[in-house]
Amino acid sequence: MTHLRDLDDMGKALSTYLTSAWGRTVRCHDLIETSVGARRGNVLFQATDDEGTHDLVVTVYPPADVVIFGVEAETGALRLAEAAGAPVAHVFEVCEDTSWFGEPFFISQRMPGVSLPKDILRLVAAHEGLGERMGRQVGAGFAAIHSVPADQCPESMRYPLDVAPSVQSLSRIRESMDELLQPAPVFELGLRWLERNQPDAPARHTMVHGDVRNGNILVSERGLEAMLDWEGCHTGDPHEDLGWVALRTWRFGNDELEVGGFSPRRQMVEAYEEGGGHFDPHSYHWWKVMGTLRWGVGLSKQSVQHIQGTYRNIAMAGSGRRAVELEYDLLRLLDPVV
Amino acid sequence: MQDRPSAAELLATIEEYFRAEVLPNVTGTLRYHTLVASNMVRILAREAEQYPAALVAERAQLCDLLAVAPEVEASTQVAVLNAQLADQLRAGQGDEGFERAALDVLLGTTLAKLAINKPGYDSYDMAVEVETP
Numbered sequence: 001m002t003h004l005r006d007l008d009d010m011g012k013a014l015s016t017y018l019t020s021a022w023g024r025t026v027r028c029h030d031l032i033e034t035s036v037g038a039r040r041g042n043v044l045f046q047a048t049d050d051e052g053t054h055d056l057v058v059t060v061y062p063p064a065d066v067v068i069f070g071v072e073a074e075t076g077a078l079r080l081a082e083a084a085g086a087p088v089a090h091v092f093e094v095c096e097d098t099s100w101f102g103e104p105f106f107i108s109q110r111m112p113g114v115s116l117p118k119d120i121l122r123l124v125a126a127h128e129g130l131g132e133r134m135g136r137q138v139g140a141g142f143a144a145i146h147s148v149p150a151d152q153c154p155e156s157m158r159y160p161l162d163v164a165p166s167v168q169s170l171s172r173i174r175e176s177m178d179e180l181l182q183p184a185p186v187f188e189l190g191l192r193w194l195e196r197n198q199p200d201a202p203a204r205h206t207m208v209h210g211d212v213r214n215g216n217i218l219v220s221e222r223g224l225e226a227m228l229d230w231e232g233c234h235t236g237d238p239h240e241d242l243g244w245v246a247l248r249t250w251r252f253g254n255d256e257l258e259v260g261g262f263s264p265r266r267q268m269v270e271a272y273e274e275g276g277g278h279f280d281p282h283s284y285h286w287w288k289v290m291g292t293l294r295w296g297v298g299l300s301k302q303s304v305q306h307i308q309g310t311y312r313n314i315a316m317a318g319s320g321r322r323a324v325e326l327e328y329d330l331l332r333l334l335d336p337v338v
Numbered sequence: 339m340q341d342r343p344s345a346a347e348l349l350a351t352i353e354e355y356f357r358a359e360v361l362p363n364v365t366g367t368l369r370y371h372t373l374v375a376s377n378m379v380r381i382l383a384r385e386a387e388q389y390p391a392a393l394v395a396e397r398a399q400l401c402d403l404l405a406v407a408p409e410v411e412a413s414t415q416v417a418v419l420n421a422q423l424a425d426q427l428r429a430g431q432g433d434e435g436f437e438r439a440a441l442d443v444l445l446g447t448t449l450a451k452l453a454i455n456k457p458g459y460d461s462y463d464m465a466v467e468v469e470t471p
Contacts, residue, residue: 182417183417183420183421183423185423185424185427185440186448188424188427188428189437189441191428192428192430192437246467248462248464255462256466258467265467285468314371315374322456324448324455325455328452329464331441331445332463332468333468335445335468
């Protein structure tokens with residue numbers, strides 16, 4: 001991905017691209033690279049044409065081998081979510097031509113707000129009622145996303161519609177666990193519980209964002225501005241999203257506030273149901289256990305990539321020693337029921 | 339006999355260097371990675387202190403759970419026993435009583451690992467949010 005010294009070149013390339021795409025002279029300037037530590041690059045910039053100045057973001061994909069579904073699926077999902085009323089950035093341009101920046105990219109509206117978990121929690125602490133409002137907005141946003149039936153989603157992000165999402169998820173996590181470098185009895189115990197306690201299949205498979213959490217949302221003092229990072233959007237059980245946002249690991253120390261460390265569960269669920277979503281407590285709990293297992297295995301797998309040299313990076317190495325946090329959360333979730 | 343500074347003193351020195359000299363002068367990804375590195379040094383210091391005893395305790399609990407006799411070398415045996423436990427859980431061998439006992443053992447091991455990797459993380463037990471299906 002681009003580095004600071006390349007931002008001038010990138011500005012020129014964006015000017016050329018948008019001038020051609022919009023059919024009028026566009027000058028791109030004031031580029032700022034964000035996404036510290038992330039593998040896909042987000043660069044904020046301004047585009048000035050004869051109508052004025054627009055605040056935009058260009059998202060450049062990481063190399064193809066780490067992409068989940070691709071730019072067409074992600075922007076397709078974004079546009080469906082926007083049409084359904086979810087808080088997302090409007091997509092202006094999608095480009096699969098890799099000659100511009102080495103990988104495909106898309107250009108979207110730049111939304112206001114902060115996205116780093118610590119910044120979000122600081123904002124919440126400074127504004128009374130903000131966290132609970134965000135909890136309701138997250139619930140309403142999920143209701144909008146989940147109103148999109150699976151068969152309307154881009155084909156490349158569709159999982160099989162005739163197999164229960166819980167069954168598909170169990171087989172994917174088993175594959176991941178088989179790639180770990182050490183025996184993982186805690187994860188195995190979690191998987192046993194998940195196998196034995198599978199929820200009923202959802203009434204219908206829907207669009208699922210898959211990674212809404214504190215850290216993947218934009219928040220201002222007004223509340224939730226946007227749900228970010230749709231690259232892993234797929235089809236499945238809506239409870240996957242509800243459980244994932246409520247993992248302890250996304251609370252960053254605010255353990256008592258189940259949703260992202262900023263809101264109790266109740267606000268999210270009430271708004272979800274008011275927006276037409278169906279909430280089932282057992283499914284929710286099951287997907288929370290699954291999410292905890294999945295992220296624990298995910299952290300372990302990051303360190304595998306480091307150790308095996310496919311992605312050598314100190315933060316990835318550190319993840320291996322963070323997996324135990326998820327193991328603890330997992331055992332606590334199982335504790336009264338095993 | 340090794341000379342001073344001791345291993346623990348060297349680790350403390352590296353940690354101090356990251357905190358006092360590097361961190362105030364770096365931003366962005368470099369700052370993030372320095373924080374990670376500094377945390378790793380603290381993990382190593384705690385591990386040097388706690389791991390030998392934790393390993394022996396873990397071995398004793400696993401031997402008890404799996405009904406095998408302790409052997410001389412704890413670290414090798416702990417790896418073997420963990421693999422055996424993982425296989426047994428995966429195969430669904432053993433009743434719910436066994437899984438309950440396994441959970442107790444694994445919680446003990448997990449707490450010991452947390453005390454090295456992330457002290458204090460166990461102060462929240464999630465009781466309020468657990469649904470009984």
